[in-house]
Amino acid sequence: MELKKNIEDGGIQTQTKLAYPKCIFFIISNEVCERFNFYGIRTILYLYMTDKLKLDPNTATVQFHAFSMFVYFTSIFGGILSDVWLGRYRTILSLSIVYAVGSLLISIVAIPSINISATGALYVGLAFIAIGSGGIKPCVSVFAGDQFKLPEQSAELDTFFSWFYFAINLSVLISSFLTPFLRENVHCFGENDCYSLAFAVPAFLMIISIVFLIIGKHWYTMKPPSGNILFQIMKCITNAILVKIRLWGGDSREHFLDYSIEKYGQQLVDDTKMLLEIVLIFVPMPLFWSLFDQIGSRWVEQATKMNGNIGWYKILPDQMQMLNPFLDLAFIPTMDFWIYPILNKFGIRSQLQKLAIGGFFGVISFAASAMVQWQVEVKPDEVHILWQIPQYVFISLGEILFTIPALLFAYEKSPDSIKSLVQALLWLTSAFGSAIVALIASINYFNSLTYEFLLFSVLMLIDIIVFMILAARFQRREKSLTV
Known part of the structure; x- marks a missing residue:
């Protein structure tokens, strides 16, 4: 830590500058490997569906986006699991294992000589990936944010999110080039391409991401789950609606949630108000x-x-x-250093x-x-x-x-x-x-x-x-x- 001394009004004021959290390295490394896996698979998935599974373009488009939709829908599951029961670290770790299993399954079923339904096994593998990837998605950036002490490190946090996204796009850039290259230029199992290897490399990186996460455990700041906050919010909203209906035309309040203040307290009501405002922006x-x-x-x-x-x-x-991702790598520092100012x-x-x-x-x-x-x-x-x-x-x-x-x-x-x-x-x-x-x-x-x-x-x-x-x-x- 670095100490700064300022003399004010004849006295000495000591202000401590907090050290940048070193455990961020492990969180970023984990995310970089995970994103390599996701985008490596995603980059060649559409052509795998049309070339190998012989789906027509419209069907492949629907299924490709259905997979993406499932990934992001499961983020709700991950968010609830993290905030209510497991906490962020254990949620990321457990769902990363599910994620790795799905990635390995896809690489195995892409081997032509495997005597199982490639289509059915692909969907199972994608389901595992969707649960894992979507489940950890809302947790990683928040877990990284937890390592900063606010408001003292708010400036560092703002910069972190930009460089966090920069690191992700560097990984996506490499995977977007490498997996199509492996698919097209490596010949395996008697075929003119090698989808199995192109899927296997991202799967290996997913395993490495778990290793990075575990190594950094000793240095993490781990905030405990908040309990059944989601259910409290739902009850707060329901109670406010019921009370407002019961008092219709009588007790008038500025916001309908204010009818829950007596039962659930000002803090939960204020948190719920902000949540609803944020959701409307979304x-x-x-x-x-x-x-x-x-x-x-x-x-x-x-x-x-x-x-x-x-x-x-x-x-x-x-x-x-x-x-x-190549353009993102160029635009992120450009935005931070020139465009935003x-x-x-x-x-x-x-x-x-x-x-x-x-x-x-x-x-x-x-x-x-x-x-x-x-x-x-x-x-x-x-x-x-x-x-x-x-x-x-x-x-x-x-x-x-x-x-x-x-x-x-x-x-x-x-x-x-x-x-x-x-x-x-x-x-x-x-x-x-x-x-x-x-x-x-x-x-x-x-x-x-x-x-x-x-x-x-x-x-x-x-x-x-x-x-x-x-x-x-x-x-x-x-x-x-x-x-």
């Missing part, structure tokens, strides 16, 4: 994730009908996804303002992808795959301005007792985003992807306007809420 978020999630499905489908030759090398359709000068400082800007970049990205798709449908296999770069640039800018501020907003505004639950609700918006894509793909209303991309662009524009209205409302109401 409502428009699914549409952005429905755009972002199509990087792994519709944009791969688009790339399969484009020319990937660059002379000495042919860019594979599923390798274009690596542009996203400039935005601050124009009064754009809040996380919700940054989220709104990120949504507008999503609008532009799908307008750009529609323009590319129109050319692809006119001249199939002739349009160069590098024309996808603009849409990746815009969606990546949107992701940085959407994801990191969303994580910070959810952590900073949520009451201590339900931080994992609030993070779970944030990731649940991604589940609904995947559901939107799966629904539109299953309806198969459009004969052209051009119109489908344009639809998403217009919907996102409407959605972000609604978000801005809700964000302005939240900032007005926040002043009257106590967390």
Whole structure:
């Protein structure tokens, strides 16, 4: 620790600067390996479904997004498990083991000579991965946040979330390149590709992630679970509604939850108020994730009908996804060191303002992808795959301005007792985003992807306007809420 001494009014004031928590290394290493596993599998999953399982593109799209939806739905399970019973560390550890089992199962069933149903075993493996990945998702960032002492280290915490996301994207970049490379260039079991190896490498990294988590146990700050806080919140809301109905037209209060103050106390009522305000902000978020999630499905489908030759090398359709983490790695420090200070000068400082800007970049990205798709449908296999770069640039800018501020907003505004639950609700918006894509793909209303991309662009524009209205409302109401 470093001591700073300031002389004020003739006296000496000693202020202690807290050391940066060293255990963060183990948490980031755990997350990096886990993300390598998830995105390594996810990058080649769509083509595995179409190439090996012989699913048609629409069916593969629906099942790909159904998997993503299941992953983020199970985040609620992880958040409740963490906040109510096991605590964050034990939740992450136990569900990581489930996660590793699912990853190993997928790599084994991808071996052609294995005499079991590849489709059925794949779904079982994906179910294990969804439970594990989704379950730990709301816990890891909160567990990392627990290692900082607030408010003394609030600046360090803000910086941590940016670099945490930077480390994740470095891992995603490597996995997005490596797993398609292994799939295409390694030949095994008498076939011209090697999906089993491409799935096995991420599975091995998942096991390493568990090792990193366990090694750091001695240094972690572990906060105990808060008990049945979720059920208390539900009872608080139910009681307030019943009391309000019983006193209809009589006792008038500023907020309907104030009717529960006598029974549940001011603190729980205030926490519940803030939770409801946060949830309302989350409502428009699914549409952005429905755009972002199509990087792994519709944009791969688009790339399969484009020319990937660059002379000495042919860019594979599923390798274009690596542009996203590559751009993220460039944009994160750019945002922190240059863009955010400039935005601050124009009064754009809040996380919700940054989220709104990120949504507008999503609008532009799908307008750009529609323009590319129109050319692809006119001249199939002739349009160069590098024309996808603009849409990746815009969606990546949107992701940085959407994801990191969303994580910070959810952590900073949520009451201590339900931080994992609030993070779970944030990731649940991604589940609904995947559901939107799966629904539109299953309806198969459009004969052209051009119109489908344009639809998403217009919907996102409407959605972000609604978000801005809700964000302005939240900032007005926040002043009257106590967390």
